[in-house]
Amino acid sequence: MNGQTFLIKLDDEEKTIKSKAETYNEYINANDNQLTEEVRTDINAVIGEVNLLLRGKLKQFRGLCQANVTKLTDGEPIPLDSDLEGFWDITYPLIDKVKEKFTKLDARQAKQWAPIEEYDPNDINNRPRVIDDRLKQLQPQQNKSSKIPIPKPANDDLKKLIQERRKAAANSTNQNHDIEIFVAPK
Template sequence: MNGRTFLSKLDDEEKIIKSKADAYNKLVQTDDNRLNEDVRTDINAVIGEVNLLLRGKLKQFRGLCERNVEKSNANEPIPLDSDLEGFWDITYPLIDKVKEKFAKLDQRKAKQWAPIEEYDPHDVNNRPRVVDDRLKQLQPQQNKSSKIPTTKASNDDLKKLIQERRKAAANTTNQNHDVEIFVAHK
């Protein structure tokens, strides 16, 4: 593909995301009481992302495509078709991501702006935990009687003991450098 082909693709994609951004911008400007602050924030975030994309990567890509088509600018190197393909491979996922966000906004709009529960199977932190019976057998059994109850009084006693030992250690010069370990009483 050459610069003309990419300029045509770029024009098409820009029209799509610009029209969506304009439509949602008009919606935010209305006094629709169903649009709470969270919804307005989500819409404005996507519109902002579109504006950044249009003024940043897409503008840069358009310049590269135009230089490829003109091939007359002697001051700067002329981007090759393969350069444009590489840049498009980097840029198009950004366009696609914005389009996905608009699709999610469309879904919320269709559901009267109710939040949509999302589940990403690729997000390790967002997967539901499935504990197999075999895994349960491997997990250590917790014995409630083995837990050491800690009360405020025992913690206060331990803190007092530690303070006393620190004061004693500060007052005396301990040449042996013995190590003492303090353990809470059972």
């Protein structure tokens, strides 16, 4: 893809996120008294993220695309089509993330701004534990009334011996011993 193609894509994406941001900004202005501080903060955070994206990465990308199309730069190399593709691969997930946040706001608005429990499938600590009947059969059944006594480990004697040796070594270091050094003859 060349700079002209990316400019068209960029215009479409900017139009989409600007439109959503303006819609929510108008919604805040019209319903300010009815919204909680949390809801206003959430909406303003997404709008702010859109503004940062538009003034930052997307503006930079637009400049690169225009330099690619016009082949004019201020002494800097002209961005290649492959450069634009790489920059788009970095930038588009940011656009997608903002669109996803707007989708979550839409879902909350549909539920009268009730908080929506979010589930991150990549977060190991947040995954629900699903145990179906097959797994329940594999799990050992524990009956608390009839506990099986656990035998003492067979190596208790070894542990005692190690403790005695440690005590003996500690006592021997407290005594004043002569140290002998042996040197091999030359």
